[in-house]
Amino acid sequence: MWKRLILALMTLPTAVGAAAQEEPSALNMTRGVTEISRDAYDMHMLLFWICVAIGVGVFGVMTWSLIRHRRSRGAKAAKFSENTVVEVVWTVIPVLILVGVAVPATAILLKTNGESPDPEVVVDVHGSQWKWEYVYPDEEISFFSNLSSTSRDASQLDAKESPANAPNYLLDVDNPLVVPAGKDVRLRITSDDVIHAWWVPQLGFKKDAVPGQFNNIDIRIDEPGTYRGQCAELCGSGHAYMPVVVEAVKPAAYTEWVAQKKKAAAQEAEKASAPYSREVAMSQGKKIYESACASCHQTNGQGIEGTFPALEGGKITTGPVEGHLKIVIHGSEKNPVMQAYGDQLSDREIAAVITYERNAWSNDTGDLVTPQAVEAAR
């Protein structure tokens, strides 16, 4: 690690040059792939150069005084303490500069907040502790987007895996948001619990996900590609673990993806109505566990010490079934982060996930919880 630090310090000057070509840059705002992002970048650079120019002026004069007007060089203090002309000039010039900045900023702002008359695709983005849910109301598709399990495992205290070996560490998800490139897309951003913020630097904006309110933004991604970002509003202990991954694909590929998603959903539904058995419960339960529970209790069921209880060998997961049913259906009284899943999942889904939790890892209780038991416990 120290070697890396020294290397970093030594290569800093050359990194400036190298970063100028790379995209996204290590040293500057990314130029991005939407009009919004390029406008933001241009605004940023304009401001940057204005600041540099003012800085050179002010710091130049100041440095000159520090060098030339030192007592040790025999400088005698002048007596003046006022000069109306100078004071007026240095008030008027900043006013002009500010007007010069405000005009383009206002123009861009109005444009960015404008709405496209007829968006091709509408996606509802739900922030949730700690994952994103994407709902395509017109296509009747919806899915959760969770941090990839390799990143999750590598980010534990005393992790066996090093973050360096996890691909796109903390920026990788199981199910990315997919949208067509070159088309107008409307994102309607909201939250199911606390405030989150949906941010992909290359798209050029972040929008808070606020409970009880939809924040709309219209974007058009110019180039197909995979764009990555993170939640940008402190939302609790999983704040670093809710990446945003957007795949912009060619319109034809998008149509295909939609068809595929629908087919997969139909298959899921069919499986969900298959006769309920131990095998079915375990495989369905595992899926639900990984999308709804793993962001806190971890894929390996170890939880996070002091924050989220371990489910492997836990009091509830290996104790009487009643307690297990109660906390999953009604949530935790002590900690609101453990939500009541009774409203979000069906009897059968709850039965499956509890069955999974009671038999996964080293929890060999042998229990098979049935949908009827869940119904009775509600």
Add this chain to the structure above:
Amino acid sequence: MSQTADSVVDQIEHDHSHHGPRKGPLRWLLTVNHKDVGTMYLVLALVALLVGGVMALVIRAELFQPGLQLTQPQFFNSLTTMHGLTMIFLAIMPGLTGLANWMVPLQVGADDMYWPRVNNWAFWMLPPAALLLWWGFFMPQGAPGGGWTMYAPLSSTYAPPSIDYVIMAIHIMGISSILGALNIILTILKMRAKGMKLWDMPLFTWTWLITGFLLLLAMPTLAIAVTMLLTDRHLGTNFFEAAAGGDPVLFQHIFWFFGHPEVYIMILPAFGVVSEIVPAFSRKPLFGRTSMIWAVIAITFLSAIVWAHHMFTVGLPVEAQVLFMYTTMLIAIPTGIKIFNWVATMWRGSMTFEAPMLWALAFIFLFTIGGFSGLMLADVPADYQYHDTYFVVAHLHYVVVTGSLFAIIAGVYYWLPKWTGHMYNERLSQWHFWLSVISVNVTFFPMHFAGLAGMPRRIPDYPMQFMDFNMISTVGAFVFGFSQLLFIWLIIQTIRGGKEAGDRPWDGAKGLEWTLSSPPPYHTFTEPPSPQTVHNEGPHGYH
């Protein structure tokens, strides 16, 4: 001088008004002497700076490399939250109040504060508040982790029980601040020496007068915001609970209506300190004195109408965004005027670079850099990218560490010889300065890059691409943190002895405080200074 204040002081100090301080430990518990109270505020600030600093170092150590090495995410969030609250409410604000307690009566020629007993109470509220605040770390589920901004519903519905303690602590600290502010305002308005016109007051006193009023506006607003959190948690109100018809954004409006003035509460007295030091070491009167005061007044007014610039991504109507962008940009004008005036004060001066001046110069350079990033943040289209990233962390620390904190340190160096009667060790102070000023930039400058490259703030772990800058920041932070031990050592040394300071250790310094002996007698100005002295030490006098 006010008759009532005089008699109050007489009553309270009846038994010992002509002797030195009370003997024994009760001296500090019961003291109503503004110098003792000032000293206690400064000591508290120093302790809080260390506590908050240790939290910052744990944060930085965790961020040294990707992955978690030291903390669980929730504990990390508690650390950032408590670090912010500690630094703001227990380090910077008491530090500035400590300077005010010491210097305002001396600068206006008063014998004490207007309400000496209230002054004692206002101070002694703070230690219990500090304990309440920090107690959260020892409670089940730990200290709150919702950030110093405490946004609902993360800090209402989803907060650990310790948030109630923090709310209580904030109430107590708020009451303390309000009492302190009233006391300072009344001292300035009612107890000025004969012949000192308002417009002739020293700049430090001026900035504190205005800050006093700003405190009276801001602290009750904060009290309202956190009380609403509390009733949402315990009394069944739903101000911020969307599911029951509340609005989480409402919290942000109220919070920032306090929060933005709050950052000026932390910077205006700092402007005052620098405006005292720069003329002294340039041996020239402050350039554009009147415009300096008007600039502070303008900033104060603007600070109350720009709160929503912290909320550009929350989904405000576009008209509101435009309006708040314009008002925010306007602040650059009076702030610019102040910086130009300081530079013009140095222009054709006869400058020397003792420690107070070095810190004041570093303030001007680095606070200006913080001002530049502030100007950039004001521009909404760009702020859509900057908001809630490390670019903001860099900006905030350039104004609050190299701004407020540096000014407090400058003030301590400037007035330490007056307080103790001894000169500090100049060599050691040079080490302290250069180590600090270099390391603080190593710490915070790379945060601009990390933020622009896309690193969100308040995260315990980050993607690989941000690693290099974080390593550099961490090394800088540790050097900065440990350099402050030099400062503590130097202060202890100076209190215990050293070269005699003399009444006016800085030949360019002006003001009534320098007409007193060093250290000043326990009870000063029992005889008000003569109008002639007031005139000579004022802006129109000469020496």
